[in-house]
Amino acid sequence: MSTALLLLPDFLLIVCGFCLCRWTALNRPVWEAAEQLVYYLLFPVLLFNSVMRSPLQPTQTLSLTLGGVAMLACGIALAFAVKLWPGVDARLHASGAQVAFRFNSFIALALAERLGGPTGVAWMALLLAIGVPICNVAAVWPLARHGGHSYAREIVRNPLIVATVLGLVANLAGVKFPEAVGTTLQRIGVAALPVGLLAVGAGLKLGGLKASPMLTTAFIGIRHAVLPLVGIGLALLFALSPEQRLILVLFASMPTASSAYVLAARMGGDGAFVAGLVSLSILLGMVSIPWWIAVLGWVT
Secondary structure: OOHHHHHHHHHHHHHHHHHHHHHOOOOHHHHHHHHHHHHHHHHHHHHHHHHHHOOOOHHHOHHHHHHHHHHHHHHHHHHHHHHHOOOOOHHHHHHHHHHHOOOOHHHHHHHHHHHHHHHHHHHHHHHHHHHHHHHHHHHHHHHHHHOOOOHHHHHHHOHHHHHHHHHHHHHHHOOOOOHHHHHHHHHHHHOHHHHHHHHHHHOOOOOHHHHOHHHHHHHHHHHHHHHHHHHHHHHHHOOOOHHHHHHHHHHHOOOOOOHHHHHHHHOOOOHHHHHHHHHHHHHHHHHHHHHHHHHHHHHO
16 A cells, blocks of 8 residues: 555545535534534544653654754744745734644554554654644644734643643653553544544635635645655754654655644634645645655665
């Protein structure tokens, strides 16, 4: 199975959500409730469970960790710098900036397992555990500022950030839940991906990306062209092993997080614009991920 085919089910779920919302009795009010379920329960439980169970061993993978953090910092800086361009709509920028640097954890883990085996999954889990709180904090900041919300209050109340922090604390404390509790948490978290992607499709408007072609090009360009190139450069700079190079470039090449739409919709951003960006990012990822992996092979 190619990496492109691994992405296909996620895109098809978005298409299913779009069709269900437009042509069945499951209309927008149903999906607005689903968005809240995903945002306040399913995604937080998934993040908590994933981070808590991740084998955090930063001392053994320091260079890989530094490479991942540097790549994300570059993406965040570039996304925020776009606001300085003339004529940029503040609401659209606040909503879509997160698309340029956030990543799809589900796809990342699936591809890491396929291409790197158990060791690849462990390395990717470490990058995810460190990257999720960084990206969530950076994603909340422009939305909170634009919406006139207290940034500190939004950070403290943001369920995705709270879940990640609690997961890290539980991981470091060595918390182990009884089997029944662990299984329940796992099953709740498993529902996050399909319901979240269906909600993305349900909120999709075909004209969403037309709101700002310039921002669309900038954010998608950063996510799918600039950051993978930065990842390759950092992999060479830190002299990573071939296996760790692959994981870092894979991490840098990910489509954006499907929860970006949920965050924008719940914080008063332009949900349709972000839904379009997420859909386009996943579609492009089917082509760009194999391409950047091939580029890594050519330069090394």
